[in-house]
Amino acid sequence: MRDFLDAYSIQYWLESCPQGYLEGTEYGHRPGEKEPELLLDDPTLREQAISTTVQLVVGERCALAASSGLINAAPDEASRRFLATQTLDEARHVEIFTQRLYDLGVKKSELEDVIDAFANPNLVKFAEILLEKVDKKDFVAGVVGQNVILEGMAFHVFEMMHATSEKLNPKFAHTLSGTIADERRHVGFGENRIGSLIQAHPEKKPEIERMQRDMSYYMLATFADRFRDTASREEVQRMRREAGSDGAGSGTWQGANLADLEPEEMERLLADTILGEFKKRLARIGIEYQTPARP
Amino acid sequence: MKGDEEATGGSTEVGERRRYELDDQGFDEVPKKYRKFYRRWKGPGDELAPNEIFCPVCRIVIRSPREIRPGDRIYCMACMTRLRAVRGPDGRIVAEVEYT
Ligand SMILES: [Fe+2]
Ligand SMILES: [Fe+2]
Ligand SMILES: [Zn+2]
Numbered sequence: 001m002r003d004f005l006d007a008y009s010i011q012y013w014l015e016s017c018p019q020g021y022l023e024g025t026e027y028g029h030r031p032g033e034k035e036p037e038l039l040l041d042d043p044t045l046r047e048q049a050i051s052t053t054v055q056l057v058v059g060e061r062c063a064l065a066a067s068s069g070l071i072n073a074a075p076d077e078a079s080r081r082f083l084a085t086q087t088l089d090e091a092r093h094v095e096i097f098t099q100r101l102y103d104l105g106v107k108k109s110e111l112e113d114v115i116d117a118f119a120n121p122n123l124v125k126f127a128e129i130l131l132e133k134v135d136k137k138d139f140v141a142g143v144v145g146q147n148v149i150l151e152g153m154a155f156h157v158f159e160m161m162h163a164t165s166e167k168l169n170p171k172f173a174h175t176l177s178g179t180i181a182d183e184r185r186h187v188g189f190g191e192n193r194i195g196s197l198i199q200a201h202p203e204k205k206p207e208i209e210r211m212q213r214d215m216s217y218y219m220l221a222t223f224a225d226r227f228r229d230t231a232s233r234e235e236v237q238r239m240r241r242e243a244g245s246d247g248a249g250s251g252t253w254q255g256a257n258l259a260d261l262e263p264e265e266m267e268r269l270l271a272d273t274i275l276g277e278f279k280k281r282l283a284r285i286g287i288e289y290q291t292p293a294r295p
Numbered sequence: 296m297k298g299d300e301e302a303t304g305g306s307t308e309v310g311e312r313r314r315y316e317l318d319d320q321g322f323d324e325v326p327k328k329y330r331k332f333y334r335r336w337k338g339p340g341d342e343l344a345p346n347e348i349f350c351p352v353c354r355i356v357i358r359s360p361r362e363i364r365p366g367d368r369i370y371c372m373a374c375m376t377r378l379r380a381v382r383g384p385d386g387r388i389v390a391e392v393e394y395t
Contacts, residue, residue: 007372008375012326016325016372019326020326020327021324181324181373184324184353184373184374185374187352187374188352188353188371188373188375188376189375191352192376192377192392192394195392195394196394254338254339255340280351281352284392
């Protein structure tokens with residue numbers, strides 16, 4: 001069995017990622033794939049897609065700032081190298097989701113204004129809590145915040161979006177599948193590296209537990225804003241109708257047929273799945289999960 | 296042997312281990328020569344074969360060329376995690392993470 005830190009090599013990253021599942025892709029999807037006409041032609045659907053994609057850009061910008069910021073706080077060479085590959089992964093995620101905004105018709109000159117207009121304030125708060133730890137060069141808290149909480153959330157959000165897009169929007173589904181593959185490495189690093197560091201620094205637990213509770217609260221508040229938005233509900237229903245579906249257009253995720261769910265039910269399924277995973281992941285690394293308030 | 300198929304993981308923990316021919320199931324997230332050792336997880340209803348184990352860290356299925364038994368050490372290349380097979384509370388074989 002190899003030493004787990006040895007696995008964090010640029011060589012492995014090259015073979016599995018750029019020379020593996022990303023080979024031949026264009027901004028993460030297959031060359032020539034386009035956003036569906038339905039989405040581009042309908043102003044409400046297009047705005048909803050822009051709004052959703054802005055949240056992804058905001059999350060990925062935070063991950064880019066955090067992973068790059070943590071490189072010089074890392075206690076060992078292998079972690080620094082891993083975080084260098086993660087930095088490139090996150091920069092790619094920022095780029096491909098930004099490209100999606102352009103594909104949806106956002107002009108380059110309007111990009112920052114569109115992001116400011118649509119960025120969910122609760123998601124911005126979520127990111128600020130993490131970046132505060134990174135600014136203090138707090139490696140243990142920074143990695144838990146980024147690779148367990150932020151990525152744990154992103155992982156499931158991407159999986160759910162992938163399930164809903166697989167048939168309705170193959171271009172976006174392909175873009176997401178490469179990011180999901182990247183996230184597997186990122187969550188793996190979070191658990192593996194921190195599992196041992198927490199044992200060495202038990203005094204850090206209360207602060208990390210507080211961070212987890214606060215970040216979880218802002219995550220739930222973001223979901224509440226997104227799913228309880230009446231336009232989103234309209235989006236889901238319209239997409240379903242237009243796809244001629246009774247379920248044919250959306251996939252299954254966590255054993256549920258997403259087409260059968262109302263937005264509130266989707267919100268609950270997503271939130272419960274993520275919080276359940278947080279609990280298990282944190283328990284594995286020796287951190288006690290703190291239940292956040294429900295917004 | 297009856298009972299063999301009943302529990303997921305199906306291990307009898309005695310005698311010769313069953314061997315399995317592995318095929319590429321389209322899991323493209325690891326270098327080509329390792330792809331046959333992994334497959335995507337299909338969600339909560341996905342039944343695992345006796346040579347398969349779920350990676351709790353990155354949620355994919357790891358496939359071994361032989362039946363998996365408690366105590367086996369397994370490596371998940373997709374998330375670079377070292378795991379050990381253990382008998383879970385419900386009798387199924389599950390993976391536990393080993394940290395260094
Ligand atoms: Fe990312
Ligand atoms: Fe990531
Ligand atoms: Zn794994």
